[in-house]
Amino acid sequence: MRERLDCAVFSTSCNDEWAQGWLGVHAGGRLHIRIAASGIDIHHPNANALLGQSEMLLRRFDVCLVPVCAQNLSWLRTSLQAAYPLQTPVLALVRDLKAAALDDLYNLGLADFVKGPLCPEELRVRIERLLTMRRYRAAVPGMQAGQGVSECPPARPDAPIPEAGCTEEELCSTILERTGLELDAFAVASASRSTSSRESFRVAKNKVIERFERAYINAALGRHSGNIAMAARAAQKHRRAFWALMRKYQIDAASYRPEAATKVLPGG
DSSP states (O other): OOSOEEEEEEEEGGGHHHHHTTOEEEGGGTEEEEEEEEEEOTTSTTGGGHHHHTHHHHTTSSEEEEEEOGGGHHHHHHHHHHHOSOSSOEEEEESSOOHHHHHHHHHTTOOEEEESSOOHHHHHHHHHHHHHHHHHHTTSTTOOTTOOSTTSOOOOTTOOOOOTTOOHHHHHHTGGGSOHHHHHHHHHHHHHHHHTSSOOHHHHHHHHHHHHHHHHHHHHHHHTTTOHHHHHHHTTOOHHHHHHHHHHTTOOGGGGSHHHHHOOOTTO
16 A cells, blocks of 8 residues: 555646545545646647646656546547556546446546545545556556556555566466456456457356466465365365365375475485
C-alpha cells in the first residue's frame, strides 16, 4: 500500500463546483487531491489539447482525476484521443453517464472510473489497484495497455514486483510468492492470446487452469519438503483432493523430500 497518493484534478467549468468538494487530504492522509486545472472552457478552440499539453505537469502525480457528466463528455472523448498515450493514468469521476459512454471512454484510453458521490476510500483502493496493474503490465507478455483493472484483485502491500519480461516458467516456479493480481494478469494475457487462435473458450480456459494447478501443487510440495499432508493443509484442500491433483499431473512428492537430494544410487 502506498503511503501517499497524489491526485491532480482537471475540471471543466460545468463541474468546478462539484470538484471543489473533493479537494484536500482524505483516507487517513493517504489520498491528496488538488487542482491542476479548473474552469476549463470546453468551447475554447484549444480546450481539447489541454490534457495532452499538461503531460509533463501530470507526471508529478499518480493519477489525473477528471469529473465527467453529459455536458463535458464530448470534450473528454476528444481530449483523451488527442493526449493518447499519457504516462499518468486518467480516472474519471462520473455522474449520470450510461454504460455505452463509459465503454467509449475506455476505448479512448480512460484507465478507470468512480461514480459519484465520491467515496475517498473507494477512490484510494481503485487508484492503488490501477497503479499496481500498471506496474505488472510491463512484466506480463501480451498484456494490453487498454485492459482495465476492475476484474483484478488487489495485491499484498509487501508483494514482490516481477522484473520486466517475467516468463511463465519463472512465474510458476515462484507461484506461492505471487499476488492474486499478478496471477490474474497472466491469465488475462493468456486469454488474450487465445482469442486470436482457433482454440475454443473451454480449451483455452482448461489450459490456464491446468498450468496453475500443476505449478501450485509443485510449489506447495517444494515448500513443505514433499509432506503431502502439510502441503494440502496449507493449500486448504482436503488431502484426497490434493492427492488427486498429484495423480492428475503425475507429480511425485518423493522428489521434494530431503532424502531424495542425498540418496546414493546402488553401485554409486
